[in-house]
Amino acid sequence: MHSRPSKGSILHACIIKQQLTISDFEKEVARLKAEITTKDESESQGGRGTSEQNDLLIRMEHELLFLKNELMTLENIDSSLSCDKIEEGAVVVTDQRIFFISTSIESVDVNEVSVFGLSTHAPIYTEMKGKKKGETIQFNGLRYRIIDVY
Structure with missing residues (x-):
């Protein structure tokens, strides 16, 4: 990566x-x-x-x-704030993909890395909210390992 x-x-x-x-x-x-x-x-x-x-x-x-x-x-998102748990404004790096907890936006490419905009209203967010680096998320039969949150 x-x-x-x-x-x-x-x-x-x-x-x-x-x-x-x-x-x-x-x-x-x-x-x-x-x-x-x-x-x-x-x-x-x-x-x-x-x-x-x-x-x-x-x-x-x-x-x-x-x-x-x-x-x-x-x-209204302050990009200078660092997050240690999954919440609005957090970047979540998993073994499957990178999420930006913000709004529903199809993926955007940033420095050749694809990032998926995820709304706090999305069903998967309910499973993610509050989780931290090292934890896992189960959603729709997929398992995501959280590699980093920032």
Whole structure:
């Protein structure tokens, strides 16, 4: 394995990934709003498609709000704090993968190391919470040995 990525580097990569995801969602919401507006102005279109698009727009706006809240969670993590047990803000190195306890983010690559963003609401977090280096976690038939927590 490559050198251990710093918590600051991991947090920075997660924030950038979240910002890019939010940007993509904002563009899609704007596109959908423009499409709905265009259809509303055209009397030759039936109302059904617009209703489905309105439902999609509402779902996307809710997801966008969720993503922005997740970004705030990331921005509130102090990367200078060291953790000796698994809690929000901890980097957890296991024999299977590296987790960053923060928000649900697909893996990010930091210095050629893949780190998986894990929400405190994820079921596996319930099994991990409070554990320390040297302990093990059982989840979905997999066993994770905790190599390091920082």
